[in-house]
Amino acid sequence: MTLAPLPTGSTTQPNCHIGLSSWRTGWTPAKRDWCCRHAQLACLDVATHLAPASATQAKPVTHPVTTRPVTTLATTTDPYDCGAGLKNWIAGWSERKKTWCCAHKRMGCTITTTVQTTTTYDCNSDYTPAYSMLLSRWTPGKRTWCCEHERRGCAPPPTTTDTTSLRPTTTAMTTTATFDCMVAFFNWKRQWGPDKKAWCCKHEKRGCQGS
Numbered sequence: 001m002t003l004a005p006l007p008t009g010s011t012t013q014p015n016c017h018i019g020l021s022s023w024r025t026g027w028t029p030a031k032r033d034w035c036c037r038h039a040q041l042a043c044l045d046v047a048t049h050l051a052p053a054s055a056t057q058a059k060p061v062t063h064p065v066t067t068r069p070v071t072t073l074a075t076t077t078d079p080y081d082c083g084a085g086l087k088n089w090i091a092g093w094s095e096r097k098k099t100w101c102c103a104h105k106r107m108g109c110t111i112t113t114t115v116q117t118t119t120t121y122d123c124n125s126d127y128t129p130a131y132s133m134l135l136s137r138w139t140p141g142k143r144t145w146c147c148e149h150e151r152r153g154c155a156p157p158p159t160t161t162d163t164t165s166l167r168p169t170t171t172a173m174t175t176t177a178t179f180d181c182m183v184a185f186f187n188w189k190r191q192w193g194p195d196k197k198a199w200c201c202k203h204e205k206r207g208c209q210g211s
Helices: 020-026 029-039 046-050 086-092 095-105 131-137 140-150 185-191 194-204
Strands: none
Touching (some): 185 194
16 A cells, blocks of 8 residues: 655644544545554554555465364263162153163063972861871872871771791791882971871981981
8 A cells, every 4th residue: 555645835743642443534645644644643544554565465375274084983882771650660761761771781580489389288177097098188298298297097006917837837027118218208307297107217217316
C-alpha cells in the first residue's frame, strides 16, 4: 500500500488528536496515513502502514498435512446384563438369560438339592404272629424293617430234628438262615439288632464288632 502524500506546499504536521473519534469519516487519507505512521493512531492496518513501500507482500507458505488413519477399537457387549434384576432372577429372568449368566458370570444358577428319604413301615398293620401268614401279607422289605426296628415279623429260629434208632443212633440237625445279611448292611451298627449282628458275623462274616 502506498501512503498518500501531504498536501502540496503544506509544512504543518497534522494534530492526530483532533477529530480522533471520527477519524474514519472526518480525516483525509493523507492525515490518516500520517497519524498512523508517526503516532500509531487511526490505522486501518498497522503492519501495512508501517512497512516500507517497496516491501513485497510475503506469500503464505503451505505445508503439506499428513493425516494418519484413526484406529477404532471394536468393543463387544454382553447379550445380557446379569446385574439387572438379580434380586428377582428366579421369576424375572428368561430361561436363556439364566443359562447364559450362569455359564459366563456364575450368576442365576439353579442349585439342585437331592434329599434322601428312608422308608418306614407300620408294623402293627396286618400283623400276625404266624410267620407263614406274614409271608403273604408283608413284603420282604417290611418284614426285614419291622424285625430290625420293632422285633416283629422275624423269621422263626432254627429247628432241630432228632432221629433216633436203636442201632446206630443218628442225630440230624437242619438249620435255616434267619437273617438276610445284605439288608441294611451299609448301616448295620445302628439298624441291626444284637441277634442279627451275632448271626451274620458267625455265618457270613458280616457285621462283626471291630470290622
